[in-house]
Amino acid sequence: MNNNAINMKIGDLSRISGISRSSIHYYIRIELLPPPEQKNGKIAYYGEEHLELLKQIKSMRDEGLSLYIIKQMLSNKVSKDISSLAVQKQKAPVTQIRDKETKKQMIIEAAAKIFSEKGYFQTNISDITDELGIGKSSFYLSYKNKEEVFLACIDNIFQDLWKEDFPKINRETDVASKLRMRGYAFLKAYPRIKDIVLLARAASVGAEDKTSHKIEDITAKIVSPVLKDLKILNSLGIYDKFDPELIAFAMVGAAEAIAYRLTMDDKYTLEDGFKTLDKINYFSPKLTE
Template identity: 30%
Template sequence: MKKEGTLYRISELERLSGIPRYSIHQYVRHGLLPEPVRTGKTMAYYTQDHLNRLQAIAEIRGDSKLPLSFLKRALEESGGKGARVGKKGAPRQADERSAARVENRKRQIREAASRVFLEKGYQKARIKDITEAAGVSTGTFYIYYRDKKEVFIEVIDELIRSMVGPAEEVIRKGGDLIREATSIAVFYIQNYEYFSGIINQLRGMMAAEDPMARDKFVSLHYQLAEPIERSVRQAIEEGLIREVDPELLAHALMGIVEFLSIHLTFSQKHTPSQAVSFMTDLIMNGLRPSPR
């Protein structure tokens, strides 16, 4: 292995990078690579920096055919380290500072994408709409995401985390299950317009017979139900509620909250807190009349 400072002939650079020499010459002409070190009219040598940048270009390009203008911009924005645009679509910077920058930029694009999906719907949303909402270039988008579907999947994953996270925290801390479950239900109802808007986009993709959408919808459904089911089991163990089927109760509660949310979307008669208090009383006390 050659050390830093070693000079490469074009044949060596071609072999080590896996990039043909005509492409290397083209990259030099268009400013993606610096000029080689010339020791004569016909002798040109390339440095480790040339090899590093060629490897970065290969990483950015992946298995895609990309214009040179995009490659140049992507190379500059990735700091010369590269970020694959092909099958994976996600940058792989090693150091923590770079990783934080990557996540911040991805979050910026993801949040903009969620707004665009809600406004236009998944099918009508364009990459250009997302980049304009995020305030980034199209080239920047493709550094971090392969396509519209990939960023949509991350929006769904973020949605799941925001909905499941509070329930997981309650179970972890072992607090008042009834009180905390009530606050989570209120949170869901208060944010129902956003949650349902994104989930409905997923349902729309299912209607188009997208197998990925179906798998994601099933995953979302069971990831939401699982912490509720665990909470039910814990409540049974603590004697807070009688013995019931935890799985069925978890899904029944999800159904009640869903349709209460729909009702409150059209009616201002009750607040989310009032609706959840009613649901809690119904679950805990049933419909039997109070003893006189």
């Protein structure tokens, strides 16, 4: 099937299919959907194949099937003639996987999806295990409780943020250009991490110290490379009238605000967001008092 038969932005695809943007991003991440075509390397377009697959996924989810079983059925690893009840009783091979890290990652992927859909406080361990088609005992072999797997999901945010662009950013020697690359990478990655970021902040209100400290740690990790670049610019006389740490937090905050706006609808593109950051002298202006 030609996935370019219909050119849709993600907002159109979400509206027509009835599937949320966050779910579409998640399905691509776990390879349940193929990635979209990016024209000019900027704007993502989805086609007929994506729409048809989403219709199938929605239908099977309505029958109560787990994403694991759906993925197996779509890849013809499980017969589509098997009744829904029989499939539902099958156990995903999480319990058969000997590698502990692989097993943990599968649980994290499922948990992140459920947390994003239901929220932290409304999510139960059974929601996560049902998503994978495993028993609670398999979950507890990997994680002690819901909080621990949630903290693991937060850890994944930082790992996922710049992983695609980090090698290129790391090779760049011009500091101002490096800041631009970080800004663009952040805008590009934000749709994948938005739900867990917002959820983490909500869950941190009145949460245990462990959760609050974890969120502070992740924030510091996101700000840290920006701060490092700013200190170099500061030594060159750029931003020298301002505290580089405060500027770093202001930059990340501005980037996140614009990134969030880009996810609301299709009015603005990724390139629009990037140009806006550039126009407001986000990257390397000679600030004055």
